[in-house]
Amino acid sequence: MSVSSNSNFRNAALPLAVCTLLVACVMTSGCVRRRMTVRSNPSGALVYVDEQKIGVTPVSTPFTYYGTRKIQLFKDGFEPQIVKQRFLPPWYELPILEFVSENLWPAEIRDERMVEVQLAPLQIVPNEQLIGRADALRSDSRVGHLTPMPTVVPTGGSAPTTQPLPYLGNGMPP
Numbered sequence: 114m115s116v117s118s119n120s121n122f123r124n125a126a127l128p129l130a131v132c133t134l135l136v137a138c139v140m141t142s143g144c145v146r147r148r149m150t151v152r153s154n155p156s157g158a159l160v161y162v163d164e165q166k167i168g169v170t171p172v173s174t175p176f177t178y179y180g181t182r183k184i185q186l187f188k189d190g191f192e193p194q195i196v197k198q199r200f201l202p203p204w205y206e207l208p209i210l211e212f213v214s215e216n217l218w219p220a221e222i223r224d225e226r227m228v229e230v231q232l233a234p235l236q237i238v239p240n241e242q243l244i245g246r247a248d249a250l251r252s253d254s255r256v257g258h259l260t261p262m263p264t265v266v267p268t269g270g271s272a273p274t275t276q277p278l279p280y281l282g283n284g285m286p287p
Contacts, residue, residue, distance in 0.1 A: 145206065145214055147176050149226040151184060158188035158232060176226075179206065184228060191232040198228050 151160050153170040160167050162184050167174045170186070179202040186194040203224060205214040214222055 144216075145222045145224060147224045147226070148173050149176055149182070149200070149228060151186070151228045151230070153186055153188070153194075153230045153232055155188070155191075155232060158186040158191070158194075158230075161185040161187075176200075184230075186230055186232065188232055190235050192235055194230050194232060196228065196230055200226055 149162070150173040151162070151167070151170055153160075156170045158170045160170055160172055162174060162182055164183070176182075179200045181197055181199045184196045184198055186196075204210070205222065206224075
């Protein structure tokens with residue numbers, strides 16, 4: 114083997130070694146696995162996350178994006194619960210670092226989020242009280258009084274703002 118063929122071999126081996134190293138890095142790179150687990154007390158509640166059924170508590174489901182999730186729980190004999198849960202990204206999911214943790218980090222990263230909800234027993238309204246409320250609403254509507262819709266305060270903080278409904282000139286809502 115001559116000196117010139119030996120240097121050609123070295124010149125060809127360098128790109129091959131770099132390509133092999135890149136393939137090895139890609140093959141061993143990990144990713145971020147995100148999972149949320151919803152638990153309720155008592156367990157056995159049907160869970161919907163962002164209007165999609167995921168199962169009965171305790172239940173886990175993977176998720177892709179961080180942000181606010183609407184979690185609904187339903188169980189016979191208990192009040193329905195609606196929770197707006199905010200999931201903030203961890204430090205390794207911030208821009209720039211995210212590329213490294215998702216593509217180049219040599220191991221899998223697990224991000225486990227836990228949501229625990231206490232279910233309240235269903236309030237049973239006596240028939241007399243229910244009929245009395247219905248009669249009062251009926252008489253108010255005959256007089257022309259409007260009954261405002263009840264406002265639901267989200268579990269995360271302040272009450273929603275109410276705005277009057279827009280009306281067209283003919284007295285009908287749009």
